[in-house]
Amino acid sequence: GGAVTRWVEARSKFDGGDDLIRRVVYLMGHDALEPRTAELIGQGQIAAGMTPEQVAASWGAPLDVLPIYDENTGEFTVWVYPRGRNGRTHVTFQAGQVIGWAEVPLVQSAQDDAQP
Numbered sequence: 001g002g003a004v005t006r007w008v009e010a011r012s013k014f015d016g017g018d019d020l021i022r023r024v025v026y027l028m029g030h031d032a033l034e035p036r037t038a039e040l041i042g043q044g045q046i047a048a049g050m051t052p053e054q055v056a057a058s059w060g061a062p063l064d065v066l067p068i069y070d071e072n073t074g075e076f077t078v079w080v081y082p083r084g085r086n087g088r089t090h091v092t093f094q095a096g097q098v099i100g101w102a103e104v105p106l107v108q109s110a111q112d113d114a115q116p
Helices: 002-010 019-028 035-042 052-059
Strands: 064-070 074-081 087-094 097-105
Touching: 019 035, 019 052, 035 052, 052 074, 052 087
Parallel strands: none
Antiparallel strands: 064 074, 074 087, 087 097
């Protein structure tokens, strides 16, 4: 919930546009960013510590948002992106910052593996 969900629901006003244009427009409006963060966004990359807004500027809006609760570690939000060779990339946020990301392969069904 919270700000992450509101951000995704509202979607970036730059969604649907060219990735480079979205990044440049974001960077032009956020000149107080740390130089390393600005460089990563300009290159379409993400890093630990980035905010949801910064990830959306770099990669665009996610395909899906998954709120997760773990009784040992608390609340997380996972954004799902269509990235990677054969799957999705899950970006994990906690307390409004990226704490990690990983490529997750799509699961093939038994029917996909069946020979005719």
